[in-house]
Amino acid sequence: MQKSSRDKVVAGLDIGSSKVVFLIGLPNANDGIDVVGFGSVPSPGLRHGVLINIEQTIEAIRRAKEEAELMAGHKADEVWLGIGGTHIKSFDSKGMVAIKNKETQNDDITRVIEAAKAVAVPADREVLHVLPREFKVDDQEGISDPIGMSGVRLEALIHIVTGANSAIQNIVKCTQKANLKVKGLVLQSLASSLAVLSEDEKKLGVAYVDVGAGTTDLIIYNNGSVAYTAVLPVGGGYFTHDIAVGLRTPQDCAEEIKKKHGSALLNLINEEETIEVKSVGGRESRTVLRKNLCEVIEPRAEEILNLIKAEIAKSNLQSQLGSGMVLSGGGSLLDGLVEMGEFIFDIPVRRGLPTQVGGLTDVVRSPLYSAPVGLLKYGLSELHLDKEITNDGKKFPEIVVDWAKKLRDVIAQGL
Ligand SMILES: Nc1ncnc2c1ncn2[C@@H]1O[C@H](COP(=O)(O)OP(=O)(O)OP(=O)(O)O)[C@@H](O)[C@H]1O
Numbered sequence: 314m315q316k317s318s319r320d321k322v323v324a325g326l327d328i329g330s331s332k333v334v335f336l337i338g339l340p341n342a343n344d345g346i347d348v349v350g351f352g353s354v355p356s357p358g359l360r361h362g363v364l365i366n367i368e369q370t371i372e373a374i375r376r377a378k379e380e381a382e383l384m385a386g387h388k389a390d391e392v393w394l395g396i397g398g399t400h401i402k403s404f405d406s407k408g409m410v411a412i413k414n415k416e417t418q419n420d421d422i423t424r425v426i427e428a429a430k431a432v433a434v435p436a437d438r439e440v441l442h443v444l445p446r447e448f449k450v451d452d453q454e455g456i457s458d459p460i461g462m463s464g465v466r467l468e469a470l471i472h473i474v475t476g477a478n479s480a481i482q483n484i485v486k487c488t489q490k491a492n493l494k495v496k497g498l499v500l501q502s503l504a505s506s507l508a509v510l511s512e513d514e515k516k517l518g519v520a521y522v523d524v525g526a527g528t529t530d531l532i533i534y535n536n537g538s539v540a541y542t543a544v545l546p547v548g549g550g551y552f553t554h555d556i557a558v559g560l561r562t563p564q565d566c567a568e569e570i571k572k573k574h575g576s577a578l579l580n581l582i583n584e585e586e587t588i589e590v591k592s593v594g595g596r597e598s599r600t601v602l603r604k605n606l607c608e609v610i611e612p613r614a615e616e617i618l619n620l621i622k623a624e625i626a627k628s629n630l631q632s633q634l635g636s637g638m639v640l641s642g643g644g645s646l647l648d649g650l651v652e653m654g655e656f657i658f659d660i661p662v663r664r665g666l667p668t669q670v671g672g673l674t675d676v677v678r679s680p681l682y683s684a685p686v687g688l689l690k691y692g693l694s695e696l697h698l699d700k701e702i703t704n705d706g707k708k709f710p711e712i713v714v715d716w717a718k719k720l721r722d723v724i725a726q727g728l
């Protein structure tokens with residue numbers, strides 16, 4: 314393969330609790346990305362997003378990569394790696410500097426973000442993202458781009474996302490052992506939201522929720538910036554477990570029944586309807602009312618949505634969700650979850666799929682693939698940015714790259 318074509322390949326690896334997905338993308342003529350390779354294998358070793366079986370995970374990554382490469386006809390040597398799990402912790406921080414020449418320049422922004430970043434992060438944690446929320450010049454608040462603004466004092470409010478060193482190292486180690494170089498780490502919920510949300514939703518304020526198998530990720534946008542992130546240790550796997558116990562059926566049958574007949578809202582189903590349920594230990598199948606299945610699912614769905622509600626309350630951003638809530642991730646496919654969400658949150662709720670990608674859209678246009686598609690989009694934006702801001706041969710520090718990317722997005726929206 315020619316080096317030039319390999320250089321352009323963007324690959325994303327999402328190691329989820331239920332599946333390992335490897336996507337290969339190629340930038341297209343419209344500054345977007347086409348998905349050209351797809352590999353997905355069941356995930357062997359994760360609990361609430363934290364690895365529990367290294368060898369099997371390496372094998373799953375290898376297989377997903379091979380599948381994707383075969384389909385793409387391109388090799389992928391390096392990947393954007395999704396990071397999730399309950400070890401993720403985030404917090405806000407503020408910094409302030411004097412504006413050097415009374416007019417805000419790039420250099421002032423770098424300094425103010427560095428000042429805001431200067432907080433003690435425990436030695437066992439690693440900073441994954443530094444996301445600027447807003448700037449303040451003297452008494453003027455809520456500024457997304459302070460460049461050129463006059464004043465004497467510049468303040469920055471940033472959101473810092475950290476993860477546990479050990480959990481991150483294990484995921485990185487598995488990826489490297491599968492012969493892949495890690496190009497960068499991306500918070501799974503951030504990636505997922507990039508694939509699904511529109512710029513308008515982010516500007517108006519939105520709570521984005523990726524319901525996975527083992528974790529539920531929340532990311533709140535306000536004024537176009539990430540304002541809050543959290544990972545909850547619950548997911549679609551809980552429904553499956555409850556069904557297996559409640560209807561006394563094997564786990565794989567419970568999973569199948571959930572997808573085919575499950576509903577989070579009892580009043581959406583016909584009370585007379587019956588379903589076939591396989592019994593454990595090779596006993597004969599039984600016929601049960603579908604209502605009984607939904608009676609198992611409904612309280613759990615309510616519990617999960619209430620946990621999300623409590624987390625949103627912690628953020629103090631309930632009143633800023635002008636665009637409501639978007640549910641994605643495989644767990645969002647549960648029938649009735651969106652309707653129950655509207656009832657519990659009392660805001661508009663929609664199910665979100667990855668959009669604005671080309672290529673294998675039939676394969677990836679599902680909430681199951683929001684995070685992996687988002688990794689490709691993140692990788693693509695970094696590729697564009699590399700071209701734009703390092704073509705003078707000068708490499709900017711990561712913090713400026715992050716900030717410049719955000720700024721470029723803001724400018725693209727005409728703000
Ligand atoms: N049609 C469906 N109805 C209900 N649930 C579904 C459906 N399809 C998939 N799911 C559930 O979605 C979950 C898998 O979602 P997803 O692939 O987003 O998780 P993951 O990324 O592997 O896990 P995590 O993000 O928690 O690490 C499983 O619990 C699965 O049962």
Ligand SMILES: [Mg+2]
Pocket residue numbers: 329330501523525526642684
């Ligand atoms: Mg996931």
